[in-house]
Structures are given as structure tokens and as C-alpha cells.
Amino acid sequence: MIRFTLDGREVAAAPGESLWEVATREGTEIPHLCHRPRPGYRPDGNCRACLVEIEGERVLAASCIRQPREGMAVRTATERAERARRMVFELLLADQPGAAGRDASAGFGQWTQRLGLSGSRFAPEPHAPAPDMSHPAMAVQLDACIQCGLCERACREVQHNDVIGLARRGMEVAVSFDLLDPMGASSCVACGECVQACPTGALLPKSVLDGAGHRAAAPATEIASVCPYCGVGCQVGFRVRDGAIEEVVGRDGPSNQGRLCVKGRFGFDYLAHPDRLTRPLVRISPKDPADCLDPRLARTKFREADWEEALALAAGGLARIRDRSGPNALAGFGSAKGSNEEAYLFQKLVRTGFGTNNIDHCTRLCHAASVAALLEGIGSGAVTAPFMAAAEAEVIVVIGARPTENHPVAATFLKEAAARGAALVTLDPRGSALDRHAQEVVRFAPGRDVPMLNAMLHTVIEEGLYDRQYVAAHTEDFAALREHVAALTPEAMAPLCGVPAEQLRRVARLFARARTAMILWGMGISQSTHGTDNTRCLIALALLCGQVGRPGTGLHPLRGQNNVQGASDAGLIPMMFPDYRHTDDDAARAHLEDLWGARLDPTPGLTVVEIMQAMERGEIAGMYIMGENPAMSDPDVAHARAALTKLEHLVVQDLFLTETAALADVVLPASAWPEKDGTVTNTNRQVQMGRAALPLPEGVRQDLDIIVEMANRLGLPWDYAHPREVFPEMAAATPSLANITWDRLEREGSVTYPCHSPDRPGEAIVFGDRFPTASGRARFVTAGLRDPDEMPDERYPLVLTTGRQLEHWHTGSMTRRAGMLDALEPEPTASLAPAELARRGLAPGQRLRLETRRGAIELAARADPALPEGLVFVPFAYREAAANLLTNPQLDPFGKIPEFKYCAVRVEAVPTRT
Ligand SMILES: Nc1nc2c(c(=O)[nH]1)N[C@H]1C(S)=C(S)[C@@H](COP(=O)(O)OP(=O)(O)OC[C@H]3O[C@@H](n4cnc5c(=O)[nH]c(N)nc54)[C@H](O)[C@@H]3O)O[C@H]1N2
Ligand SMILES: Nc1nc2c(c(=O)[nH]1)N[C@H]1C(S)=C(S)[C@@H](COP(=O)(O)OP(=O)(O)OC[C@H]3O[C@@H](n4cnc5c(=O)[nH]c(N)nc54)[C@H](O)[C@@H]3O)O[C@H]1N2
Numbered sequence: 019m020i021r022f023t024l025d026g027r028e029v030a031a032a033p034g035e036s037l038w039e040v041a042t043r044e045g046t047e048i049p050h051l052c053h054r055p056r057p058g059y060r061p062d063g064n065c066r067a068c069l070v071e072i073e074g075e076r077v078l079a080a081s082c083i084r085q086p087r088e089g090m091a092v093r094t095a096t097e098r099a100e101r102a103r104r105m106v107f108e109l110l111l112a113d114q115p116g117a118a119g120r121d122a123s124a125g126f127g128q129w130t131q132r133l134g135l136s137g138s139r140f141a142p143e144p145h146a147p148a149p150d151m152s153h154p155a156m157a158v159q160l161d162a163c164i165q166c167g168l169c170e171r172a173c174r175e176v177q178h179n180d181v182i183g184l185a186r187r188g189m190e191v192a193v194s195f196d197l198l199d200p201m202g203a204s205s206c207v208a209c210g211e212c213v214q215a216c217p218t219g220a221l222l223p224k225s226v227l228d229g230a231g232h233r234a235a236a237p238a239t240e241i242a243s244v245c246p247y248c249g250v251g252c253q254v255g256f257r258v259r260d261g262a263i264e265e266v267v268g269r270d271g272p273s274n275q276g277r278l279c280v281k282g283r284f285g286f287d288y289l290a291h292p293d294r295l296t297r298p299l300v301r302i303s304p305k306d307p308a309d310c311l312d313p314r315l316a317r318t319k320f321r322e323a324d325w326e327e328a329l330a331l332a333a334g335g336l337a338r339i340r341d342r343s344g345p346n347a348l349a350g351f352g353s354a355k356g357s358n359e360e361a362y363l364f365q366k367l368v369r370t371g372f373g374t375n376n377i378d379h380c381t382r383l384c385h386a387a388s389v390a391a392l393l394e395g396i397g398s399g400a401v402t403a404p405f406m407a408a409a410e411a412e413v414i415v416v417i418g419a420r421p422t423e424n425h426p427v428a429a430t431f432l433k434e435a436a437a438r439g440a441a442l443v444t445l446d447p448r449g450s451a452l453d454r455h456a457q458e459v460v461r462f463a464p465g466r467d468v469p470m471l472n473a474m475l476h477t478v479i480e481e482g483l484y485d486r487q488y489v490a491a492h493t494e495d496f497a498a499l500r501e502h503v504a505a506l507t508p509e510a511m512a513p514l515c516g517v518p519a520e521q522l523r524r525v526a527r528l529f530a531r532a533r534t535a536m537i538l539w540g541m542g543i544s545q546s547t548h549g550t551d552n553t554r555c556l557i558a559l560a561l562l563c564g565q566v567g568r569p570g571t572g573l574h575p576l577r578g579q580n581n582v583q584g585a586s587d588a589g590l591i592p593m594m595f596p597d598y599r600h601t602d603d604d605a606a607r608a609h610l611e612d613l614w615g616a617r618l619d620p621t622p623g624l625t626v627v628e629i630m631q632a633m634e635r636g637e638i639a640g641m642y643i644m645g646e647n648p649a650m651s652d653p654d655v656a657h658a659r660a661a662l663t664k665l666e667h668l669v670v671q672d673l674f675l676t677e678t679a680a681l682a683d684v685v686l687p688a689s690a691w692p693e694k695d696g697t698v699t700n701t702n703r704q705v706q707m708g709r710a711a712l713p714l715p716e717g718v719r720q721d722l723d724i725i726v727e728m729a730n731r732l733g734l735p736w737d738y739a740h741p742r743e744v745f746p747e748m749a750a751a752t753p754s755l756a757n758i759t760w761d762r763l764e765r766e767g768s769v770t771y772p773c774h775s776p777d778r779p780g781e782a783i784v785f786g787d788r789f790p791t792a793s794g795r796a797r798f799v800t801a802g803l804r805d806p807d808e809m810p811d812e813r814y815p816l817v818l819t820t821g822r823q824l825e826h827w828h829t830g831s832m833t834r835r836a837g838m839l840d841a842l843e844p845e846p847t848a849s850l851a852p853a854e855l856a857r858r859g860l861a862p863g864q865r866l867r868l869e870t871r872r873g874a875i876e877l878a879a880r881a882d883p884a885l886p887e888g889l890v891f892v893p894f895a896y897r898e899a900a901a902n903l904l905t906n907p908q909l910d911p912f913g914k915i916p917e918f919k920y921c922a923v924r925v926e927a928v929p930t931r932t
């Protein structure tokens with residue numbers, strides 16, 4: 019502690035604390051402009067708005083960058099300091115478009131008001147820069163810019179995007195995007211961090227502007243909730259005016275610290291899109307898979323119904339099938355886009371109302387293989403550490419994931435760690451924006467993780483780099499692993515995986531020698547017929563090197579949907595009840611039978627793709643689908659659509675008439691996330707509180723109410739009126755939620771599970787002493803070499819891989835109805851390496867036909883230098899060129915996940931019509 023006096027009072031500062039921070043903590047306000055006291059923002063001391071006087075010093079000091087010394091005497095309110103600070107504001111005000119900049123609610127406007135400044139004695143700068151309105155979501159009006167550099171720090175040092183810089187020299191210095199591009203033409207990824215940081219309104223979201231380009235009104239009431247897109251679980255503030263979201267800001271949540279990405283900031287107008295369903299629909303004409311291609315046509319096959327009739331038909335159809343053909347003729351898909359409470363009630367409805375365990379959700383298409391391997395290896399399917407642990411890691415491995423696009427806010431923390439000096443290693447067949455921050459970039463052949471990772475395991479063992487103590491104390495089956503990889507040398511594996519033996523050794527050594535290292539992975543690992551094997555190798559690598567259970571270490575499968583962790587925990591899984599207790603675990607079943615007052619079936623149910631297959635065979639005749647779109651997201655979707663069409667009775671509960679809803683018998687219009695209360699659990703195991711910010715559109719009902727109404731009509735006497743009434747029961751069924759209550763979440767916003775006491779934060783990092791397996795030890799499981807299921811051949815000579823884009827969400831149901839996002843990525847594209855295009859005589863923009871053994875689509879060619887030759891990438895968000903018409907439904911034998919990342923494909927130019 020450093021002791022000094024502040025305005026005559028004795029105060030103490032912690033090491034590293036600035037004068038401004040101490041003063042603020044002590045309740046003494048000092049103006050500030052270029053200083054943003056938020057995590058990630060370095061004080062810069064350039065604007066001089068925070069000057070204070072230090073005894074014995076001639077020059078006033080910028081308090082935001084000045085640290086106290088023992089015995090120093092600091093005065094914040096001397097006439098000289100006050101005059102100097104006032105002068106700073108007055109000089110800046112001279113050039114402002116208005117007495118408060120362009121945003122009276124931002125820092126500059128607030129301080130000029132507090133200082134009582136309404137005008138300036140100085141002459142304005144004669145040449146005000148022209149506004150730049152080129153970006154669809156953000157306005158750049160540099161007449162209000164005070165060159166505080168906050169936007170540059172926001173872009174470079176907080177989000178690590180390196181788009182904004184200060185260009186030109188001297189008096190001409192100006193904020194610029196890339197090389198003096200208009201913002202809309204720059205490489206900006208529209209995270210909006212700069213807008214959130216700007217203290218004058220020089221950067222503003224277009225949604226808040228008045229005709230003159232000022233913020234039209236004071237910011238609207240802000241409702242604290244969580245972002246409904248990805249599993250990062252950013253805390254957001256929805257600012258709502260006149261029943262609509264006007265603006266979204268990042269709140270200081272544990273997984274985002276105020277940061278957001280383009281979808282979380284600008285992707286919400288889908289809520290009020292004209293396609294939004296507001297009346298229940300009942301089928302009047304026969305089903306036709308072709309309706310999936312055209313929602314307008316699909317709409318003509320339905321009539322509107324009132325809720326009473328629609329619910330009676332919806333539940334009646336399911337009850338009829340249950341009573342006629344037995345419970346296993348029914349199935350349900352719950353949603354990872356809703357709340358924990360909804361997921362919990364949905365699976366309870368299927369298990370006790372339908373009477374079957376045929377309940378699953380999109381996790382089966384997602385981290386199913388990761389979870390299978392994690393449960394088998396370490397006894398738990400969730401992450402062992404939050405991605406924030408990267409801050410303390412020496413080595414960070416990212417494999418088969420593109421967080422800059424799919425978990426953009428998590429990516430900022432990985433980039434931050436790399437900037438701090440951590441060695442980032444990216445392993446992927448395709449390059450990504452993260453590579454620029456990496457020490458090692460490993461590009462390998464798609465589908466060849468197992469040989470690549472086995473070669474690394476070999477190196478670690480053969481070179482004696484593994485952690486003998488850790489292996490002896492915490493693992494079993496090491497001998498089998500050692501024997502298995504003995505012959506799998508880097509030299510032998512290099513030709514298979516396409517990585518030079520030397521690089522394989524180098525990366526293995528880097529990882530093994532690190533004091534702390536973590537592994538993050540995604541769909542490139544999981545969505546494969548050897549996804550479980552891929553994950554087994556990653557687990558083995560971490561265990562061998564003792565990289566689990568300490569700060570800066572861990573296994574982190576980056577979870578995808580906003581609530582896929584919670585939905586899985588809550589039991590939307592066919593072989594497991596809530597909290598991953600097997601359906602054939604007698605004790606678990608007895609506990610739940612008691613809690614639910616119902617008999618439960620011990621036989622595991624069918625998984626997503628198995629349910630589709632059972633529908634095709636006519637064994638499943640009725641389904642209830644909430645918040646999933648399998649007619650777009652399943653592999654080999656022509657088959658999936660045919661199977662859905664065969665159903666005798668399909669109930670779909672969604673926001674839109676999706677491709678799946680187009681095949682329903684009854685469609686129930688449901689609440690969207692910003693319209694509801696409920697908890698969600700993110701990739702870091704943080705359970706967070708979401709709050710309704712908007713009223714329900716007229717005619718729409720809460721998902722939770724719809725589930726309860728369906729349950730009532732299937733014979734269950736439920737009367738839950740609010741998620742708060744569901745939470746305690748869910749917690750009773752889910753021991754992992756111990757010490758987490760609705761009230762606590764209301765108060766604290768976020769609590770990590772497991773949590774050992776009601777007044778302690780949860781355990782961010784787990785399994786330091788023992789694993790939750792029977793023996794308390796983790797297990798090595800070996801992975802044999804196998805080819806991908808379908809190899810390229812003469813007829814289909816290239817490899818097709820599918821995935822995502824930053825701006826779009828999965829099947830596009832939400833983001834293709836979000837104006838800003840769709841404006842940024844408006845049409846389907848197939849990306850190929852420029853050399854691959856050239857070799858085939860194809861040009862970017864040209865129309866291509868992609869054909870696989872299952873189907874064909876047409877879309878525009880895009881050149882992507884990050885792709886290796888021989889690989890074609892297609893995102894699966896576009897109905898008009900649905901990638902899943904092409905994909906291979908072959909399943910991983912353990913995780914039952916399909917081969918979304920690899921199949922053989924032919925690419926040709928579409929002949930231009932003459
Ligand atoms: N913008 C956006 N963000 C999203 C989503 C979205 O739809 N849009 N969806 C969310 C969901 S549910 C999920 S699951 C996550 C998914 O997030 P990610 O896991 O990042 O998903 P993908 O982009 O599908 O694939 C990841 C990477 O796998 C690589 N890959 C392909 N084949 C192989 C291989 O054989 N081996 C390895 N190791 N890698 C390979 C691809 O090149 C790609 O870089 O994103 C979440 N976030
Ligand atoms: N080719 C290919 N296919 C893939 C993948 C891939 O990489 N490649 N990835 C797979 C993965 S990882 C995943 S997770 C799946 C995702 O597959 P899905 O979960 O089927 O995809 P989404 O588009 O997210 O579907 C969510 C649906 O919920 C609706 N919805 C949103 N919010 C709410 C709500 O609050 N209530 C209700 N009732 N409905 C709501 C949306 O309108 C949308 O129709 O796709 C899988 N499919």
C-alpha cells in the first residue's frame with residue numbers, strides 16, 4: 019500500500035492504482051474523456067481532462083496515468099487545476115457540432131453540462147470533416163471527434179481487430195478505418211466496441227440518430243439480460259423505446275466484460291420482422307417437402323386458428339398416437355435457444371407426458387462427440403476451465419474452431435492473451451483471422467486429426483516430456499496409450515495429415531513444456547465420424563502433460579448455442595436425465611420418479627438422426643419440436659424433410675414459419691429471448707439471468723406457457739406460471755445447481771456451477787484433485803486411424819466442408835431476418851482457394867453447381883485464400899442453397915454425430931443461359 023494525501027486526506031493506493039482510480043474510489047470526481055475505466059482499456063492520458071495538482075510539481079498531472087508515490091500531496095480541486103480542465107473542455111467544445119457533441123449522454127456531453135459550459139470563446143476549426151454513413155449500422159461523424167483515441171484502443175487493444183487507426187499527420191490527424199477507407203468498405207467486423215467507447219458521439223449506432231445526426235434522445239431504459247446468439251453468454255443491456263430495441267450495449271458480465279460482437283449488438287430486428295408468427299397455424303393442405311423452399315407458398319397451406327383450438331389439435335394429435343401406438347411412437351426436440359426452465363419442462367413433458375426418452379436437441383449435431391469422450395475420459399462433459407483461463411496460460415491451443423467468427427468475444431480474450439505473450443497455436447485445415455495472432459499455425463488435411471494428434475502424443479511420450487507425477491497420480495491406462503502410439507511417429511503420420519514431422523514435434527514440445535496450457539476446440543473436432551476419437555486424443559494430450567485443474571490450464575469445448583450447456587444439463591438428452599444421470603441408473607430414476615410423481619422408462623431414447631431414421635421407417639409418427647430447425651440443420655436434409663413429411667402429426671413451436679414449420683400440422687407462435695425471463699448457462703458453466711425487455715407481440719405466447727398448456731392437454735396437472743417457479747424443482751433434479759437459486763441469480767446476474775456455498779462464487783476451474791469418475795482418475799482412451807467415411811474419387815474429386823459465417827446464425831431463421839446482418843452477407847457462396855478456382859477455370863462471383871451423392875445446390879463462387887486447394891466451404895444458413903442437401907449423414911459410432919465437415923463433392927460452373 020502506498021500512502022499519500024488527496025485533498026488533504028490520508029489515503030492509500032494499491033500497487034498500480036492511478037491517482038484517478040484512488041480519487042474515484044474515495045468518492046472524489048475528476049472529469050475524464052480519453053480515460054474509460056472499464057476492463058481492457060489502458061489509460062492514455064492524452065486529453066488532459068483529468069489534470070490535478072501535485073505539491074512540488076510545476077506541471078499539472080494527468081491523473082489517469084499518474085501513480086501516487088509515498089507521501090505525495092495531491093489536490094484535485096485547486097483553482098489552477100479546475101481552470102485548466104475547464105479550458106480543455108472549452109477548446110474541444112469550439113469544434114463540436116452542438117454544445118454537447120453529438121451525444122449528450124456520452125462522457126463529453128455529461129461533463130460539459132456538469133461544468134456549466136454551453137459555448138466556447140474559441141473559433142471553430144473551419145473544415146469540418148464530412149460524415150461517413152457507409153456502414154449499415156454505424157455513423158461516423160468526425161466533426162465531433164476529439165481524437166481521444168478511445169476508438170482506436172477499443173478496436174486494437176480491446177477487441178484486437180486492428181481496423182481503426184489515427185491517419186495523417188499534425189492538424190490533419192484523423193480517425194481512419196484501414197487505409198482511409200470509408201467504414202463500410204473497411205475490414206471492420208462491426209463489433210461496435212468503438213461506438214460504445216466514443217465519448218462524443220462521433221461514432222454512434224444509426225438506430226439512435228435524429229435527422230441532424232445527433233443522438234435523438236437520452237438512452238432508453240436498459241434491461242439487463244444475456245445475448246441470445248452464441249455460447250459465450252455476453253451480458254447485454256437492451257435499451258428499449260416504444261416497445262422496440264433501440265440499441266444494445268455490452269454489460270460487464272464475467273464472460274464479456276462489456277464486449278459484444280456484431281450479432282449481439284446489431285442483430286435484433288428479426289424480432290419485429292413481418293415474417294414473425296403471431297397466430298397459431300393449422301394445416302389445411304397436404305404436406306410437401308418443396309414447401310421448405312418457399313415460406314410464402316408454405317403459408318398458403320395453413321389457416322390461422324385461435325390458441326384454444328390450436329393447442330387442442332396440437333396436443334390431441336400427440337395423445338392419439340401415444341394411446342394408439344405407444345409412447346415410443348413419439349419424440350421431441352427441445353431447444354438450446356430457450357431458457358433452462360423451458361428445456362427442463364420440455365424434457366419432463368416428453369418423459370412423463372409422452373412417456374418416452376426420445377428427447378434430444380441440437381447438441382447431437384454439435385458437441386456430442388466431445389461430450390461422449392469427456393464423459394468417458396474425465397467423467398464430466400462440461401469445460402474444465404472458462405476460456406478466460408487463457409489469461410494465465412503459456413500455451414493456448416485452438417483446434418477445429420474459428421472463434422473470431424463463431425465466438426467473437428471469446429476470441430478477443432484469446433487475442434489478448436497472445437498479445438500478452440502466450441503462445442497461441444491454431445490447428446485447422448482452413449486459415450482464420452486468429453492465425454495472425456498465433457505463434458504456430460498448423461494447416462493439416464481435413465479429417466486427419468487422429469494421425470496428427472497421435473504423432474504429438476508419440477512425441478510427448480517418446481521424448482519423455484510427459485508429466486510422470488501427474489500421470490501416476492491422476493490417470494489410468496497410460497501403458498495402453500504408450501503402446502498404441504509407439505509406432506505412430508511424426509515421420510509416419512506426416513504424409514497422412516500433411517504436416518511436416520518437424521512441426522508436429524515442435525508443437526508437441528511447446529505444449530508439453532508449458533507450465534500452463536489449455537486446449538479449446540470446436541466443430542472441426544466434433545462433427546466427424548471419428549469425432550469421439552479426435553476428442554480422446556485432445557484429452558490424452560492434456561492429461562499426459564498435466565494440463566487440467568490448475569489456473570491457466572484446461573479442456574474447453576467451445577459450446578455453440580446460447581443455452582446448449584444448460585439444455586444438456588437440464589436433460590434434453592435421450593440417454594440421460596437431468597445432470598447426465600443415465601436412464602438406466604436405478605437410483606437416479608427412483609429419485610426423479612419421486613420428484614415428478616411419474617413412472618420413467620429406463621431404456622435410453624433415440625438421438626436426433628436416429629429419430630429421423632425412425633420417422634422414415636414409420637416407427638415414429640408424432641413429434642413436438644420447439645426452437646429447432648432440423649429441416650435445415652440435419653445432414654442429408656432431403657431425407658430429413660421426407661421423413662418429417664411422413665409424420666402423422668408434427669407440432670412446431672417457433673418464431674417463424676421455418677423450413678421445419680412448413681412441414682408441421684400445427685405451428686405455435688412463440689416468444690423470442692428478449693421477450694422472456696429465464697436462466698441460461700454458457701460455455702463457461704456460468705448460469706446467468708435473462709430478463710424480458712420487450713412485451714410479447716400480440717397473439718404470441720411465452721414458450722413456457724405453451725409447454726405447460728401442452729402438458730395439461732396430455733394429462734399433466736402442471737401450473738407453473740413463471741420460470742421462477744420452475745427453477746427450484748429443476749435444481750432439485752440437478753445436483754450440479756446446488757447453491758444456485760433464482761433469487762441469487764436475480765441479485766448477482768451470474769453464478770458458475772459447481773458452487774460450494776450460497777455466498778461463494780462457483781468453481782471456475784475444476785478437477786484439480788480428483789475427477790468425477792468411479793476411481794477419481796481420468797482415463798486414457800486410444801484412437802485408431804480411420805479414413806473419413808466418404809473419400810473423394812473421380813466422380814466427386816473435391817472435399818466439401820460446411821460451417822458458419824460471423825453474420826449468420828445456423829439455419830438463418832433469425833439472422834436472415836436481421837436487416838443489418840443480412841445486408842453484410844446477403845447470399846449463399848461456396849468458397850474455394852484462388853488456385854483451385856483458377857485450375858478449374860472458375861472465377862469469383864460465377865455461379866457454381868455443387869453436387870454430392872445426396873444432392874446438388876447452386877450458388878456463387880467466392881475466392882478464399884485461407885482455404886487449401888481441394889477443399890470447398892459452404893455455410894449452412896441459406897435456404898436457397900441449403901448446404902445440408904449435400905452433407906453425409908454417416909454417424910460417429912459413440913457420439914452419434916454426423917460427418918458435417920467432410921464429404922466428396924463435384925464443382926462445376928452453371929452454364930449461362932443463352
Ligand atoms: N456467427 C455464428 N456463430 C456461431 C454459430 C453460428 O451459426 N454463427 N453457431 C454456434 C454453434 S451452435 C456452434 S457449435 C459454434 C461452432 O463454432 P466452430 O466450432 O468454430 O464451428 P465451425 O465454423 O463449424 O467449424 C470450426 C472449424 O473446423 C474446421 N475444420 C473443418 N474440418 C476439420 C477437420 O477435419 N479437423 C479439424 N480439426 N478442423 C476442421 C473448419 O475449417 C473451421 O475452421 O459456433 C457458435 N457460434
Ligand atoms: N452442414 C452443417 N449442418 C450443421 C452444422 C454444421 O456445422 N454444418 N452444425 C450443427 C450444429 S453445431 C448445430 S448446434 C445445429 C443447429 O441447428 P438448429 O438448432 O436446428 O438451428 P437454429 O437455426 O439455431 O434453429 C433454432 C430455431 O429456434 C428458433 N428460435 C429462436 N429463439 C427461439 C425461442 O426463444 N423460442 C422458440 N420457440 N424458438 C426460437 C429459431 O427461429 C430457429 O428456427 O446445426 C447443425 N447443423
Ligand SMILES: [Mo]
Pocket residue numbers: 380383384385578579
Ligand atoms: Mo452447435
